[in-house]
Amino acid sequence: xxxxxxxxxxxxxxxxxxxxxxxxxxxxxxxxxxxxxxxxxxxxxxxxxxxxxxxxxxxxxxxxxxxxxxxxxxxxxxxxxxxxxxxxxxxxxxxxxxxxxxxxxxxxxxxxxxxxxxxxxxxxxxxxxxxxxxxxxxxxxxxxxxxxxxxxxxxxxxxxxxxxxxxxxxxxxxxxxxxxxxxxxxxxxxxxxxxxxxxxxxxxxxxxxxxxxxxxxxxxxxxxxxxxxxxxxxxxxxxxxxxxxxxxxxxxxxxxxxxxxxxxxxxxxxxxxxxxxxxxxxxxxxxxxxxxxxxxxxxxxxxxxxxxxxxxxxxxxxxxxxxxxxxxxxxxxxxxxxxxxxxxxxxxxxxxxxxxxxxxxxxxxxxxxxxxxxxxxxxxxxxxxxxxxxxxxxxxxxxxxxxxxxxxxxxxxxxxxxxxxxxxxxxxxxxxxxxxxxxxxxxxxxxxxxxxxxxxxxxxxxxxxxxxxxxxxxxxxxxxxxxxxxxxxxxxxxxxxxxxxxxxxxxxxxxxxxxxxxxxxxxxxxxxxxxxxxxxxxxxxxxxxxxxxxxxxxxxxxxxxxxxxxxxxxxxxxxxxxxxxxxxxxxxxxxxxxxxxxx
Numbered sequence: 001x002x003x004x005x006x007x008x009x010x011x012x013x014x015x016x017x018x019x020x021x022x023x024x025x026x027x028x029x030x031x032x033x034x035x036x037x038x039x040x041x042x043x044x045x046x047x048x049x050x051x052x053x054x055x056x057x058x059x060x061x062x063x064x065x066x067x068x069x070x071x072x073x074x075x076x077x078x079x080x081x082x083x084x085x086x087x088x089x090x091x092x093x094x095x096x097x098x099x100x101x102x103x104x105x106x107x108x109x110x111x112x113x114x115x116x117x118x119x120x121x122x123x124x125x126x127x128x129x130x131x132x133x134x135x136x137x138x139x140x141x142x143x144x145x146x147x148x149x150x151x152x153x154x155x156x157x158x159x160x161x162x163x164x165x166x167x168x169x170x171x172x173x174x175x176x177x178x179x180x181x182x183x184x185x186x187x188x189x190x191x192x193x194x195x196x197x198x199x200x201x202x203x204x205x206x207x208x209x210x211x212x213x214x215x216x217x218x219x220x221x222x223x224x225x226x227x228x229x230x231x232x233x234x235x236x237x238x239x240x241x242x243x244x245x246x247x248x249x250x251x252x253x254x255x256x257x258x259x260x261x262x263x264x265x266x267x268x269x270x271x272x273x274x275x276x277x278x279x280x281x282x283x284x285x286x287x288x289x290x291x292x293x294x295x296x297x298x299x300x301x302x303x304x305x306x307x308x309x310x311x312x313x314x315x316x317x318x319x320x321x322x323x324x325x326x327x328x329x330x331x332x333x334x335x336x337x338x339x340x341x342x343x344x345x346x347x348x349x350x351x352x353x354x355x356x357x358x359x360x361x362x363x364x365x366x367x368x369x370x371x372x373x374x375x376x377x378x379x380x381x382x383x384x385x386x387x388x389x390x391x392x393x394x395x396x397x398x399x400x401x402x403x404x405x406x407x408x409x410x411x412x413x414x415x416x417x418x419x420x421x422x423x424x425x426x427x428x429x430x431x432x433x434x435x436x437x438x439x440x441x442x443x444x445x446x447x448x449x450x451x452x453x454x455x456x457x458x459x460x461x462x463x464x465x466x467x468x469x470x471x472x473x474x475x476x477x478x479x480x481x482x483x484x485x486x487x488x489x490x491x492x493x494x495x496x497x498x499x500x501x502x503x504x505x506x507x508x509x510x511x512x513x514x515x516x517x518x519x520x521x522x523x524x525x526x527x528x529x530x531x532x533x534x535x536x537x538x539x540x541x542x543x544x545x546x547x548x549x550x551x552x553x554x555x556x557x558x559x560x561x562x563x564x565x566x567x568x569x570x571x572x573x574x575x576x577x578x579x580x581x582x583x584x585x586x587x588x589x590x591x592x593x594x595x596x597x598x599x
Contacts, residue, residue: 001339002398002399003333003335003339003395003398005392005395005584005585005588006581006585007333007334007335008333008335008391008392008394008395008398009391009392009577009580009581009584010331010333010577011311011330011331011332011333011335011391012030012031012032012311012330012331013030013031013306013311013312013313013330013389014028014029014030014039014304014312014313014314014328014330015028015029015030015290015304015312015314016028016029016036016060016061016290016291016304017029017061017293017302017304017314018061018062018063018070018293019043019063019293019294019295019296019302020040020063020064020068020069020070020089021063021064021065021066021067021068021296022068022296023043023295023296023297024042024043025040025041025042025043026040026041026043026293026302026314026327027039027040027051027061027063027070028040028041028061028302028314028328029058029061030048030328030330031057031577032050032330032331033050033053034576034577034578035054035055035056035057035058035575035576035577036057036058036059036575037050037051037052037053037054037057037058038050038051038052038058038061038070038072038087039051040089041314041327041328043295043300043316043327045325045327048328051087051089052072052087052094054074056074056075056076056077057074057075057575057576058072058073058074059072059073059074059075059082060072060073060107062107062109064088064110065110066112067088068088068089068090069086069087069088069089069090070087070089071084071085071086071087071097071107071110072084072085072087072094073085073105073107075571076101076539077537077538077539077568077569077570077571078537078539078540078569078570078571078572078573078575079539079541079571080104080495080541080542080571080572081100081101081102081103081104081105081541082104082105082106083096083097083098083099083100083101083105084096084097084098084105084107084116084118085097086135097116097133097135097138098118098120098133100120100122102125103120103121103122104120104121104128104497105118105119105120106118106119106120106128106152106153107153108130108153108156108163108165109153109155109156109160109163110135110156110160111132111156111160111181112159112160113160114134114135114136115132115133115134115135115160115181116132116133116135117130117131117132117143117153117156117163117181118130118131118132118133118153119131119151119152119153119165121497123142123145124147125495125496125497126149126496126497126499127145127146127147127148127149127151127497128146128149128150128151128152128497129142129143129144129145129146129151130142130143130144130146130151130153130163130165130179131143132181143163143179143181143184144179144184144186148167148169148500149168149169149496149497149498149499149500149501150166150167150168150169150497150501151165151166151167151168151177152165152166152168153165154166154176154198154199154200155200155201155202155209156202157202157206157209158202158204158205158206159206160181161180161181161182161206162178162179162180162181162206162227163178163179163181164176164177164178164179164189164200164202164209165177165178165179166197166198168501169500169501169504173195173196173504174195174196174197174198175188175189175190175194175195175196175197176188176189176190176194176197176198176200176211177189189225189232190213190215190225190232194213194214194215194232195214195215196212196213196214196215196220197211197212197213197223198211198212198213198220199211199212199244199245200225200245201245201246201247201254202247203247203251204249204250204251205251206227207226207227207228208224208225208226208227209224209225210222210223210224210225210235210245210247210254211223211225211245212242212243212245213232213234214416217237217416218415218416218417219237219238219239219240219241219242219415219416220241220242220243221234221236221237221238221242222234222235222236222237222242222245222254222256223235235269235274236269236274238258240258240259240260240261240265241258241259241412241413241415242256242257242258242259243256243257243258243259243264244256244257244290244291244292246291246292246293246294246301247271247294248294248298249294249295249296249297249298250298251271252270252271252272252298253268253269253270253271253277253294253298253319254268254269254271255267255268255269255292255294255301256269259384259413261345261357261413262345262357262359262384262385262386262387262407262413263386263387264305266279266282266303267279268319277319279317279324280317280322280323280324281324282305282315282324283305283307283310283315290303290304290305290306290312291304299318299319299320300316300317300318300319300320301316301317301319302314302315302316302317302327303315303316303317306388306389307387307388307389308340308341308342308343308361308387308388308389309337309338309340309341309342309389310337310340310389311330311332311389311391312330312388312389313326313327313328313329313330314326314327314328315327338364339364339398340364340389340394340397341361341362341363341364341394341397341398341403342361342387343359343360343361343387343405344359344360344361344362345357345358345359345360346358346359346360346440346444348436348437348439348440349436350409350432350433350436350437351429351432351433351435351436352429354409354421354433356406356407356408356409356433356436356437357406357407357414358404358405358406358407358437358440359385359386359387359403359404359405359406360402360403360404360405360441360446361393361397361402361403361404361405362397362402362446363397363398363399363400363401363402364397364398366400366402368445369445370442370445370446370447370448370449371400371401371402371446371447371448371451372400372401372402372447372448372451372452372453372595372596372597373401373402373403373404373441373446373447373448373451373452373453374393374396374401374402374403374404374452374453374454374455374591374595375404375406375434375437375438375452375453375454375455375467376393376403376404376405376454376455376456376460377406377408377434377454377455377456377459377460377463377464377467378405378407378411378456378459378460379456379457379458379459379460379461380410380411380412380458380459380460381410381411381422381430381459381505382410382411382412382419382505383411383412383459384407384411384412384413385405385406385407385411386413392584392587395584395588396588396591399588399592399597400597401591401595401597402441402446402447404437404441404446404447406433406434406437408422408430408433408434408437408463409421409422409426409429409430409433410422410423410430423505424505424506424507424512424515425507425512425515427506427515427519428466428470428519430463431463431466431467431470431471432470434454434463434467434471435470435471435474438452438471438474450476451476451595451596452474452475452476453475453476453477453478453479453591453594453595454467454468454474454475454478454479455478455479455480455481455591456479456480456481456483457481457482457483457573458481458482458483458542458543458572458573459483459484460481460483461480461481461482461483461484461543462483462484462485462487462521463483464478464479464480464483465478465480465483465484465485465521465522465532465551466519466521468521468528468529468530468532469521469524469525469527469528470524470527472527472528472529472530473529475530476530476531476594476595476596477530477531477532477533477590477591477593477594477595478530478531478532478533479532479533479535479587479590479591480532480533480534480535480548480551481535481536481573481574482535482536482537482540482542482543482548482572482573483543483547483548484520484543484547485520485521485522485547485548485550485551486517486520486521486522486523486547486550487506487507487516487517487519487520488509488513488516488517488520489544489546489547489550490502490543490544490547491503491506491508491509491516492509493544493546494541494542494543494544495541495542498541498542521551522550522551522554525551525554525555525558526558528555528558528560529560530560531560531561531562531590531594532551532555532560532561532562533562533563533564533565533586533587533590534548534551534552534562534563534564534565535548535565535566535567535574535583535587536548536549536564536565536566536567537566537567537569537570537571537572537573537574538566538567538568538569538570539568539569539570539571540570540571540572541571541572542571542572543572545566548564548566549564549566552564563586563590565582565583565586567579567582567583
């Protein structure tokens with residue numbers, strides 16, 4: 001049965017949950033109203049209650065430890081200048097703790113004496129200082145001025161004395177520092193031997209923490225750090241990437257996931273002896289497991305799960321009852337679960353023999369033989385396509401289009417060596433992977449060579465543009481969402497605090513300008529033959545809207561079909577339901593026209 005695109009766009013999700021301090025209910029995010037808002041639900045299940053009512057989406061949620069309430073962040077029009085709010089659940093309205101629309105704030109935690117710890121770029125737009133605010137008076141003081149860019153709060157110790165933070169310079173260059181809040185002094189953890197220590201979680205006594213590290217290894221593993229001995233000890237490693245640490249409040253159980261070829265496998269380790277709990281069965285086919293949230297009594301854990309046939313919902317792991325049950329029931333807009341397509345994991349050899357993993361979705365009930373196909377390339381570039389739920393791609397499957405999700409070189413999840421295969425001068429090798437992918441899906445009888453489209457968002461948008469300039473004869477159509485058309489102008493105009501971080505991946509304006517120009521699609525625009533749709537948010541702080549405009553204008557001058565959609569109240573993507581209901585029907589019409597698919 002074919003469904004309308006609007007049905008798919010009205011599918012809901014639930015995630016981002018936190019426990020309230022009473023242990024009886026959770027606050028979580030859902031897009032039921034068209035934008036992500038905070039809702040509350042009893043821990044035993046039941047009818048949820050809406051807590052926030054903004055036209056703009058609500059961002060990260062953070063629990064209060066001693067009051068029934070929570071903190072959250074919110075920006076305006078997708079500009080990512082997040083403000084921090086406090087919401088006591090006593091019938092009162094949320095209170096804005098920060099109110100500087102041109103400043104980005106990053107939540108760091110709240111000390112026992114009610115000092116809000118955060119990072120912000122108020123003093124200089126390009127640099128994030130570490131700050132404290134007295135919540136009662138809203139008086140702010142700078143704890144540490146920084147003259148580098150990202151200084152991202154990672155974890156505040158339970159006693160409120162120490163803030164762990166990352167100097168985020170790149171995907172694998174995230175040294176961890178510890179700020180003594182009282183003394184206002186910082187210490188590099190691991191004496192510089194660890195280029196990346198991420199996702200730290202404090203022990204309850206504030207004397208040690210766990211974190212993910214990658215020193216001398218291809219995959220992240222788990223370490224323990226003692227403040228007393230200053231010793232880093234490896235406590236667990238694997239042949240897959242360790243993800244998302246979560247330590248129980250009593251410090252006895254450390255939960256994490258393994259990214260096994262894109263699927264999430266849950267593990268819970270006893271910190272006393274390193275043994276593992278036997279867990280109840282979890283749903284099969286889960287390709288994405290979000291950040292976990294432990295109950296205050298350390299007996300339950302809320303986990304967001306997503307599968308190819310199921311939008312993200314919150315599930316509850318009860319260690320006492322040894323059960324794993326679903327807590328939220330997001331609407332599938334009346335579409336039956338068996339109507340969603342499921343993926344197969346394929347691998348193909350690229351031009352240099354590299355084995356590249358790729359997810360292939362065939363429409364439910366599709367006849368054997370080649371189909372029209374859409375190659376959808378993930379963003380990042382340090383990202384990974386996983387077999388989670390994507391409403392728009394499921395719609396295309398429903399319309400008889402095969403969906404191809406490659407994890408080309410440079411993707412995460414397959415180790416550091418694989419991740420760095422596309423750095424700087426090697427950028428176009430990842431584009432060549434897509435050429436080899438098309439050869440594979442045609443030879444394997446998956447795709448009709450005359451009816452293949454390419455699309456992607458952010459870095460995936462850059463890849464889409466690169467594909468149509470370097471391999472112009474492969475594509476019937478292309479859709480670029482918030483992609484970079486010129487890496488030079490992108491780096492010149494992206495938010496100042498982001499530039500050094502992005503230069504670590506693409507190359508610097510100072511040293512690699514020739515390389516950046518050579519790999520930029522706009523400088524090969526004379527090769528383009530493919531009809532292209534370009535989509536962007538006016539307020540995008542990551543990839544300026546000028547990247548879309550300059551590409552569209554240049555192609556229009558050449559007579560190429562290039563519809564341009566710019567949304568005035570969006571940033572890095574199209575998130576509001578009203579805009580999605582405008583955007584994606586146009587995308588669908590454009591692709592179906594050029595893939596020769598009749599309604």
